[in-house]
Amino acid sequence: MLVTTRQPTQLHIALQQYATRALPQVQAHQHIASGQCLADHPNGVPVYAPRAGRVRSVSAQCITIDVDTDSHEAPALVEPHDHFLERVRQGAMVGLGGAAFPAHHKWRGTPHTLVINAMECEAPIHCDRALLSIRPDSPLRGGEILAEALGIARCVIAAKADFAPIFQSMLPRVPSWELFTPAPHRGIGAERTLLRALDGATLHGPASEQGYIVANLGTLDALARWWDHGFALTHRLVSVGNEQAYWAALGTPLPDLLPDTQDAQNTENAAAHSRTLRVGGLLSGTLSTEHHRGLQAQDNSLSWDDASTAPLPAEPCIRCARCAPVCPEGLLPQQLHWYQHQSEALVALGIDACTTCGACDSVCPSHIPLAAQFMRAKKTLRTQRSIDAMAERAQARFAVRNARQTRRAEQAVERRAQHRQGDKRQDAIAAALAKRRQRKAS
Amino acid sequence: MAAALALAALMAVAGTVLALLARRWPEDTQTLLARVDAALPQTQCAQCGFPGCRPYAEALVQGDAAVNLCPPGGEATVQVLAELLGVAAQPLAQCAPTEPMKALIIEADCIGCTLCILACPVDAIMGATKHMHTVLLDECTGCELCIAPCPVDCIELVPARLC
Ligand code: SF4
Ligand code: SF4
Ligand code: SF4
Ligand code: SF4
Ligand code: SF4
Numbered sequence: 001m002l003v004t005t006r007q008p009t010q011l012h013i014a015l016q017q018y019a020t021r022a023l024p025q026v027q028a029h030q031h032i033a034s035g036q037c038l039a040d041h042p043n044g045v046p047v048y049a050p051r052a053g054r055v056r057s058v059s060a061q062c063i064t065i066d067v068d069t070d071s072h073e074a075p076a077l078v079e080p081h082d083h084f085l086e087r088v089r090q091g092a093m094v095g096l097g098g099a100a101f102p103a104h105h106k107w108r109g110t111p112h113t114l115v116i117n118a119m120e121c122e123a124p125i126h127c128d129r130a131l132l133s134i135r136p137d138s139p140l141r142g143g144e145i146l147a148e149a150l151g152i153a154r155c156v157i158a159a160k161a162d163f164a165p166i167f168q169s170m171l172p173r174v175p176s177w178e179l180f181t182p183a184p185h186r187g188i189g190a191e192r193t194l195l196r197a198l199d200g201a202t203l204h205g206p207a208s209e210q211g212y213i214v215a216n217l218g219t220l221d222a223l224a225r226w227w228d229h230g231f232a233l234t235h236r237l238v239s240v241g242n243e244q245a246y247w248a249a250l251g252t253p254l255p256d257l258l259p260d261t262q263d264a265q266n267t268e269n270a271a272a273h274s275r276t277l278r279v280g281g282l283l284s285g286t287l288s289t290e291h292h293r294g295l296q297a298q299d300n301s302l303s304w305d306d307a308s309t310a311p312l313p314a315e316p317c318i319r320c321a322r323c324a325p326v327c328p329e330g331l332l333p334q335q336l337h338w339y340q341h342q343s344e345a346l347v348a349l350g351i352d353a354c355t356t357c358g359a360c361d362s363v364c365p366s367h368i369p370l371a372a373q374f375m376r377a378k379k380t381l382r383t384q385r386s387i388d389a390m391a392e393r394a395q396a397r398f399a400v401r402n403a404r405q406t407r408r409a410e411q412a413v414e415r416r417a418q419h420r421q422g423d424k425r426q427d428a429i430a431a432a433l434a435k436r437r438q439r440k441a442s
Numbered sequence: 443m444a445a446a447l448a449l450a451a452l453m454a455v456a457g458t459v460l461a462l463l464a465r466r467w468p469e470d471t472q473t474l475l476a477r478v479d480a481a482l483p484q485t486q487c488a489q490c491g492f493p494g495c496r497p498y499a500e501a502l503v504q505g506d507a508a509v510n511l512c513p514p515g516g517e518a519t520v521q522v523l524a525e526l527l528g529v530a531a532q533p534l535a536q537c538a539p540t541e542p543m544k545a546l547i548i549e550a551d552c553i554g555c556t557l558c559i560l561a562c563p564v565d566a567i568m569g570a571t572k573h574m575h576t577v578l579l580d581e582c583t584g585c586e587l588c589i590a591p592c593p594v595d596c597i598e599l600v601p602a603r604l605c
Contacts, residue, residue: 391484394583397564398486398494 003130003237003245011051011065011251012294017044018094018101024058031055034074035232038063045092045102048076050234050249062294065251073249075230084149091226092233096127096218098280100298103219107150112211114152115198116143116220118159118167119182119189122281125301127237128217130245132166135221140170142220143177145227146213156180158194185328187357193328218300239301251294254279257302276305283358283371315366323360323370329353333360333370340373343381351377474526475503481522485514486563487585489536494563502527510535542602543584545577551596558588558597579605 015022022039026032032049040046047063052071056064081087085104093103097117116139120128131139140157147155155177157167164181171179182188182197191214195201207214218237225231238257239245246257254277278285279299287305323333331350339345351374358371482495490511492498501507502523509523509532516538524531547558547567554572566582569575577588577597589597 390580390583393581394484394486394564395479395495397566397581398484398496401563401565402494402496 002243003134003247005247006252006256007069008051008067008249008252008256010056010253011053011067011249012253013038013047013050013063013065013251014294014296015039015047015061015063017041018099020044021060022047024060024063026055026058026063028055028058032065033077034071035076035234037076037078045089045094045104046078046232048092048232048234050251073231073235076226076232076234078232080230088223090232091223093219093222093226094233094297095216096222096236096297096300097216098284098298098300100296103223106206106208107146107213109208110211111150111152111208111213113154113156113199113213114143114147114150115194115212115214116140116155116157116159117189117191117194117214117216118157118163119194120163120217121160121184121186121189122283124239124242124303125281126239126242127245127300128163130237130239131217131221132163134247136166136170137173138224139217139220140167140174141228142222142224143215144174145223146215146220150213152213154178156198158182158198160184160188186326186359186362187328187355190328190355190357192353193355193357196328233297236295236297236299238295238299241303248295250297253292253294254299254302255292257295278303278305283356283361284375312367314368317366317368320365322363322365326359326363328357328359329355333364333374336374336377337368337370340377343377343384346377346381351381354378475499478502478523478526481515481519481526482512483514483519485583485585487514487583487587488563489513508532508535513538543586543599544579544582544602544605545584545586545588546579546598546600546605547575547577548596548598549574549576551594553594555593557591557593561587561591563587 015024020041020043022041022044024039026036026038031054032038032052034049034052036049038047038049049065050073051065051067052074053065053067056066058064076091078090081090085107088107089102089104094100095103095106118128118132118139120126143155143157146152155174156179157177158180159167161181161184164179167179171177180198182194185193185197187193188197191207192203194214195203195207195212201210201212203210203212222233222236226233233250235247235249237245238248240257246252248257258277276287276289278287278301280286280301285301285303317334317337319334321334324331327333329350331354335349336346336351336354339349354371354374356371356375356378360370361368361372364370479496479499482499484495486494488494490498490507490513492501492507495512498507498512502509505527509527509529510520512519512523513534513536517534520531520534545566552569552575554569554574556569556571556575558575559567559569563585564581564583566578567575567588568578584599584602586599589599
């Protein structure tokens with residue numbers, strides 16, 4: 001395993017976060033120090049400069065920095081907060097497993113069990129392998145910090161067979177911890193599937209609501225580096241291809257991390273330029289031909305999507321039902337496949353529980369990309385649900401507004417009527433006055 | 443023969459009673475109205491010629507409007523409406539929008555006249571007299587009704603995916 005660091009010359013730091021976008025706090029042409037806060041948002045996490053340099057440009061999406069040649073990674077220039085979760089936020093801790101979900105949201109509540117997820121099971125991602133080869137102690141230290149701060153009594157290291165010996169040798173440091181090595185199974189690394197294998201727990205909704213924290217090795221490493229050395233999350237390990245990994249600053253342009261693109265630039269090889277890049281795993285990753293962006297916290301793996309990883313052409317489903325017994329969620333993949341465009345049927349078949357683990361793919365004799373279909377179906381369903389929710393809100397708001405307008409119109413009519421009544425009183429007074437005057441005169 | 447006549451008479455009576463019930467049963471029209479309303483996209487843009495989705499739904503249920511008048515709903519909505527109301531589907535009367543949009547107020551140019559607030563059918567604009575106004579993006583349906591009333595032309599439509 002080769003883990004290298006790269007000195008970037010330019011950084012494109014994305015401001016988009018899990019559910020919000022950080023607001024820039026620096027201006028173009030300003031010189032910034034390594035570890036300086038660049039942007040923040042109360043609903044997200046702060047963004048720090050991985051290196052010193054000069055801000056080239058600032059937009060709502062991205063801050064571009066020209067990096068000083070001799071600059072290094074440095075601790076964040078902030079005073080650490082006393083409150084645990086606030087300090088977690090301050091360190092820009094987000095889940096490095098692939099979702100980049102803010103840790104201070106995930107680690108709320110009163111958990112009883114911490115599960116350290118060392119199940120890395122989706123090719124070609126191998127950040128965890130890389131991490132264990134350079135600083136195996138660090139994730140354990142992160143686990144200790146988390147368990148102590150939240151008063152978690154039970155800590156379980158869920159490690160795949162390759163990693164088990166590494167953790168076994170470190171167990172004497174944390175004697176009360178358990179080491180759990182589940183039977184190898186596609187999709188076992190998914191939070192829900194892992195907890196079922198561990199405790200037989202069936203999850204409805206987030207694990208944290210049922211007292212579990214499932215943390216990725218990279219996230220715990222980041223926590224340990226923040227707690228013990230003051231480094232906020234400005235770097236991550238990213239695996240490239242099958243054998244290489246970089247310790248890279250967030251914002252490093254992806255081409256700098258792909259040796260093949262450097263070759264392509266040198267040799268002007270147009271074919272290599274137009275290749276498709278996969279960010280993430282074979283199943284959960286996304287493909288793009290847009291390579292010129294900066295590395296983000298959720299980018300765990302970079303690889304080329306070429307013939308060697310391309311699946312065999314799919315053939316029609318022969319209803320052999322081999323896919324059903326292997327599904328860790330007890331679903332019927334052949335039925336989900338059959339009804340893949342009918343959202344009501346999909347919901348009834350339990351598509352929401354599908355973790356898109358691909359266990360069904362691996363046994364399908366027709367090479368049907370089942371998990372990919374289910375991922376698409378889930379996405380369509382999500383979009384449809386958000387549209388429906390919006391329409392429902394609009395319907396309610398329209399009704400409220402109409403009711404208000406009707407009420408106002410009625411009130412206006414009433415006021416006018418009252419006003420006229422007022423006129424009548426004036427008339428009565430005038431008439432009485434006239435009568436009185438007449439009587440006086442006569 | 444007599445039996446057949448009696449049966450025919452019974453069927454006629456039952457049929458009339460059922461037809462009357464169907465006409466007179468307010469819950470039934472209510473649920474149909476609710477289902478027709480729910481089938482509409484709730485953009486409240488009035489492009490159908492009615493002041494909002496609910497009024498259009500009412501007209502549809504009463505049989506006073508064609509099923510092909512809602513551009514935001516597109517052909518899919520025409521199909522659903524035709525099915526619900528048991529009439530033939532027709533091609534859409536105006537072309538459907540290509541993608542969902544949202545209104546965005548260029549806040550620096552807003553003079554705070556409140557005209558857009560009055561126009562917005564879903565209360566998606568916040569502001570006060572002579573102060574800057576802004577659109578609540580989560581609530582805006584992109585109906586465009588606020589665009590025309592703005593005297594300084596400072597409301598723009600942007601694709602929802604960019605918001
Ligand atoms: S349906 Fe397939 S992808 Fe989904 S959970 Fe089951 S085995 Fe995994
Ligand atoms: S394994 Fe493949 S071919 Fe067999 S039933 Fe499942 S989807 Fe169909
Ligand atoms: S055109 Fe469609 S979306 Fe617009 S108000 Fe009429 S029914 Fe509603
Ligand atoms: S803000 Fe404008 S476009 Fe959006 S819902 Fe209100 S009136 Fe329609
Ligand atoms: S109509 Fe235009 S100028 Fe008037 S308040 Fe709205 S946005 Fe501002």
